Amino acid sequence: MYTTIGEGFRFAPEVFTFFIALFLGLYFYSRNYRSAEINTWVGIVGLFCFAAAGFWVTELRTPHLQSDHLSNLNQKPAYYTGIVNDYVIQKPGYQRTVLAVDKVLVNGNWQKAIGQVQVTVPHDTPDDYTFTYGDKLLIKGSPLPVQGPLNPEQFNYKAYLQQKGIYHRQNLQVHQFTKLGNDPPNLLLYLSIQIRRYLEETIKENVLNRREAGISTALILGVKDDLDNDVRDSYAATGTMHVLAVSGMHVGLIFGVFLLLFKSINLNKSQRLVFVIIVLTLLWLYAFVTGLSASVLRAVLMFSLVMIAMVWSRRHNIYNTLAIVAFLLLFYDPYFLFDVGFQLSFLAVLGIVAIHPGIYSLLDINNRLLDKVWELFSIAVAAQLITLPLGIYYFHQFPVYFWLANIVVVPVSTFGLYAGLLALVLHWVPYLSDLLFALHFGSIWLMNEINLLLSTFPNALINGLDISVLQSWLLYSLMALFTLFLVRKKLKYLAFATLIVGVLSVHQILEMIDQQNQKLITIYSLRGSTGMAFIQNQHAVLVADSLLAADKQNYSFNIQAHLWDLGVSAPTVKLVGENPANSTGVISKILPDGNELLVWEGKKILLIWKPLKVQPLTTMELDYIVLGQNVRLKPEALLTFNFKTIVLDGSNKPWYVERMKAELSKKNIPVYDVATSGALVQQL
Template structure:
């Protein structure tokens, strides 16, 4: 207990996090959370009074444990309060389907090709001709086909015809679970609007401060766009300074992701830390008297929160600004502060505000990176001493990058399935360059009213941004720059963090028991990997993927796979829809063919006289119909899967001549086509599998 004594807020934060996790892992249906919280509070009060009377170590310990259980129960209760789907008026609990609904735009408007995304907070719905209060958040996709820069803005109250639909599950196996991602933001419905399906009633921003913040960020973004001619450099500048990623080019985004420097493009703790660092350096002399310390704190807090304001008050910036504010206040008050307690207070306060922050990747990575830098970086830094000041600064930067990467390494593998080999080299130059990009960009915007000075500053800003981009592209071209296809489970992620913790304890306390336990963890990881590889070597599966306006299916045996598609797939389409499943199955690179190609020898293929395609694999026959059927099958010829694609003109009676086990309608068919064909198939008594409604067809052999 003595070792825990200096870290009271760490204990509180961990207990609170445990309560949040208990609620989430019980399926978000934990009942009587308020009663449970009240019970533990009452128990703690009784035990506290008993411990004051007995004045013994054991009684104090029991009372302390009861106090921590109060925070566990508090985490359960508060998470239940923030789970909006349980509220009686939520869209999920309506008695009927709305014909109209009214709501307020309650988030940023994000530009996408041809449309804009935002979130609507529902206020009223019309059900069975009657208006009634309702609540819930709906992700809106608004068509952008006018000359206006934004079709809707934060605070706009909209009248919308129709009903939002529940967010669909992932269309393909192992694909990013967008439904869970939105559910963590309390968004359970989506609506893809048509141009004349909505009408602006008035404007009533729920938060005037956030409204002005978004307006200011738009004005500054417009200034950057007008001052930087090259789209690539403007996109990086806007993302790095303001957190606006609407214009980020996919190639440069991938380059930053694959070199381990994507964090500089997400306005977060790094950027707030850079601003805090330069301010602390410039104001280092203002700490002697109480009045000077007040000025020091006022200037730093004002600038930090002003920066948070102009970046749209994003959660990542708010986290960092709040943490550095705590550090500043503790420093100027001359009170001894512990960085771990400071981090714990920041985490507890943010999770109290919204417990679902715990599930955000940015929240997890930012706190783990900070913990790594706080604990590991000083120890790495002491390993080598440099007398040269430049080398010393470079070594300090390298060790900070190494510490952050090591602390986030397992989580990075779990979420992103890749490891940037040259992260140390990229960060060595990109982080300092990003610092100058940030400083020069802010200075250029601040002096934008001074004609000559503004031009010079923007040219300097452009040159640094261009150099940083070119360096990242060069690093990305190095051999084996990134290791892709790494797929680890949740249990393996926990085991990796357990291994990391055991090694830290071993080097900190020099006790062999920690090394022995680390050996056990390594053995467990190795056993899991051997069992997984053995399973993968004997696997066989057929998958027909759910891809809008496209036909694609794969044949997988062992750790080899063949992907067949109607036309060559766009790289992003393949990466997003197909690659996650193949990586999960241990396939790093699949063979790709189109209908016009001659496939691999292990896959039988015949182009029929009517231009349809027949595939034979592992004794299974798949007939892909993309053209009208102009031939009759042999009487004893049986097909396992008959796939209708590309809005093929066909009548149910034409299919009755075929013997098939399953009829599949893929997502290359248009909605109008499916809406017309499915009633005809049902009337003819032909069962079918609709990929657009049921998701990808996965057959494990």
Template sequence: MKRWAPYPFVRIALSFIAGILVYLHTGKAFRYSLELFAFFVSVYLVLYLVSRRLKSVEGNTLAGIAGLLCFVAGGMWVTHLHTDSHYPNHLGKLSGIPAYYVGVVDDYVVQKPGHQNTVLQVEQVQVNGQWQAAAGKVQLSIPHDSNREYELGYGDRLLIKGTPLPVAPPSNPNQFDYRAFLANKQIHHRHFLQAHQFQKIDSDPSNPVLSFSIYLRRQLDALLKGSIDERREYGISSALILGVKDELDNSIRDAYAQTGTMHVLAVSGLHVGLIYGILAFLLAGLKRTAKQRTVYAAVILGVLWLYAFITGLSPSVLRAAFMFSLITVAMVSKRQHNIYNTLAIAAFALLWYNPYFLLEVGFQLSFLALLGIVYLQPRFYKLLEFDNKLVDKGWALFTASLAAQVATFPLGLYYFHQFPVYFWLANLLVVPAATLVLYSGVAALFFSWVPLLSTVLFKIHFAITWCMNEFNLLVNQLPQAVINGIDISPTQTWLLYTLLMLFILFFAYKELRYFALATGVVAVLATQEILEINAQQNQRSLVVYNMRNATAFSFLQGQQATLVSSQALAPQNYTFNIQPYLWHKGVQQADTYTFTDAPATAIGHTLLPDSNSLYVWQGKRLLVVSKPLKVQPLPDFEVDYLLLTQNVRIKPEALQPFRFKQLVLDASNAPWYLQRLKPQLTEAGIAYYDVAEQGALVVDLPPQARN
């Protein structure tokens, strides 16, 4: 085994990360992290002094362990400090309901069709007519229908009428947990404003550097938009160079995601690395003397941080700029640097700044990709040798892409449930093309004040961007370009990484014990998969989904499902609300029908004389009422679920003749309708299930007995 001595910062970073994870997974209920940190610091100091006096190996070892425990406790303490919900004046702990509140725009303003999104840092609230100090962040959605591109900006102080509401949990099973996503950013409330509900008081940016960075990025983005006519190419250019994704076309975004090249559109370590690479190449001769090395470092650090500045100082760019800065400083000072220690220092510094970066998908994927490239790429590259320099460069690029994909493979499956089959082909050409897009775009912006030259550079930039987009679309149309519907659990993700590490150890040290352990992990994964498939083959469920302004329900048996909806669902609506649950249940694609279609033969469907529908499946009866009831049920006829939809005009007494086990109000009903109907149902003594308020109704039936 390799000794840990050359990697002190790796040990420190891993201990700090362990502390963050311990805090997050104890439910954030532990309130004595500072005391725990002080205790371990005291223990470390005592053990350190004792070990210095005794000069024993055991004493040094115990002191080292205590030192690492200090960083574990430090990770817990720092995470506690960055958890806003602990503040006594947080929005979630107010004694009353705010009528008004004041806050400052504390994030970028994201432009969407018809509205803008941003984050407000609350300063004061008015409760029971009294103003009081308050803390917390609110995600604002603001209507936007003026000619101005941005109604608001970073640092604007707003007076808002109304009450921010807690972020709702996922409304459908296995849906993306947007509440947890926002909570990791310390945002626990949302407010959808009308134009008359807010007023700008003044502007007071808390961070002038960030304020000017955002302003500069907007100006450069406007320059790109004015110089690139095609919306598709402008969206790619703005996302790739500046990190602005407001107008990124959905179809092209999906194409990049499904070819495994989405990383080129997220301004990150790749882009900083490309800037660093061209600078290191151009300034290679400035390393002979101490003065030249100082100039070399000053130019590289200046350009790297300028690029970070114009891209809005995003965490991914800060991470990469910080890491390459460390490499540059170590290089010019002629000190030996270890890339693993450099990565560990960058991770530690960023997590100290904000421990919740650890939960960001981009943070996890970028560090894993870098580790894969650093360790695996040289080993892959040595497998084949080519005399031709062009082929050799292509092989180096291919092995870098392969190494990054291997390192991020389990996490990619867990988060995105898909695997791009032709990632190797797409990255082979898209990464060099993205490099040219970046260089040409930066050059065009830099020389934008030179009339003829800027026109030529922007045309070159547009041509390369267009070719890159067309190539991605072509790869995406290849047969079996992406494998969808892969659903793995966190445990399986950890097992896959354990398997990867065991294979790496086996090939590195040629010891059979690692291969034997890897075989055991494969056996565990195979057993889990067999048990999961067996359970899925015997599953049965009925789900009424929470779909705004639409009705949708599914009948699932085994690994087959039938989806019935009031109208044809938009692909994005289906993908976001329904597909995650079906994939989790092992269903690749449901058979879809509307109310006017005849569903599968396994489902009984009767269109009643009043145009309502009765569905019979697995002995369960579902009566879907979208028109006023004009039929009378038979005396012994009982319905399991009576579903009221589409603001149907009905009074509770009209339901009295029907025998049903549960009344369901779905999300196709308008809020005003539900506010009027629910008190009437309560007064009539009729219990109901409100899908819009309580989330999707999921009915799991027991497995069907086998003959």
């Protein structure tokens, strides 16, 4: 609620105080008069107290509302200082981390400021890490606000960072920053990072194959910096990406070993207390060395509460345990609620608790091994079912063979996790550590090969699924109603479920009718590339340069979601400068000077990548002239054309864009820059 109306309402403390006072008044009144109606109102007002408290905590956890936040500076700083307060992420060609700002230099005066800046530096030093957690830096220049999505339906990286409290970013060169020292703001996190980095190096020294080493560090420590893209895609295609994210499954596997020991030995109350203290210490130690992420915190908190309930022989309700864990985490940071991993992990646990017993009870298998296989299958199905609508909403895909992959991969990954943890604990023991690392390597190699094989199966991954927030809620309602019908055997639940199916069907039919009648042109905002789509019905022709055609990540991040939203599963690709097949509907004419004229549905677009050497005999009517590749051109040369707008596409350098915008504005020539204004979309 706060994210929609909160920032315009600045009386959260007063509202919270009001509801607390009202609650206390009603509570004491009900104690004296013992009215059932008053007791009901006490409960209702109590809920409002929690809502008001959440409202207030969210306000306190929203950084830009502070007066000294970077967003509220009247002028850009010339310099600023800050402390590295996050992990340093290693990627091919660059490093990235987060800097907590403490001072800025504005108009020659240093002043206090707060805010987090995502900083990126190139890998041009001999050291693996240019800086580390706790480094205090002096940085030249001003951080820029994070840019919002420039293309339709593009992932909103700005909102993603803001939910983590990051509103600015800056790309740095080595000469732009100076280290002033090291003063870690959180000693525990500093030690956690140092231990994790040491364990990461230990893994790389003993798992020599780069592909397997990348999976090993992700499986054990949650470090995904060295993951191979092909292997990552195969895990996504088989629905086993959760194996590579240190989360509840990993903590649960470790917890499971201790739980078996707990149940297999008879202990008195004091012995159980000692045992639980040891187990909790080991669980929190594992969370400590894996970075205390939200998913690990959730799992460790939940299992800690379960263990405490067990030692006191108290009956515990898993739903209450989950609610308490969610409350504690959201009280610490309300914006965890928008974290996809947080949402999926809680849903997966709910699915396993609520749906798994019903699925598992459908078959009664006497064979112990087959029964374990069926149990794994039912767990995988339960977790996948309850996360299905949310997974489709966020990722637009569905792994068809998730059930088979989880049956095979989860046991192998479990063995690999146990072997890897033992190998790290005993890495100082000769021969034994070598044997454990060999077993660990073998299990990871086998896991990778299984996933790569399953990802090649026919229709292994259904892509292009696109649903709205409303549709996802309707799917969850449908799932809940079917579950209630199966459990309680009442036809009213089936009737409501049928009604929701009808609503979903009508919504889908209306959407398909719209897509069958759509016709539009989109010139996308791409860094370093040219891309434009001609979309009619549920078909599209993508005109792209060779860089875009070869860069799968650029296409998937900037264009794919838009086409999926329009019902286009895969476009026909036409390279710039090449004549398309007649079936595409786009007419292309390569001019003698190497430039290209595109004609589609009566619209004419001239692509100018090379200096104009051909002039039309008469004034040519054009809709758009697209300038790319920093083409050398004088604005006067364009006056022989009759056009609506000059479009500067993403293949141009920033210096060229600024120069051309200035020159064109002097001639009163309309210009559209996709790098700042976003994709140009024209509906026909």
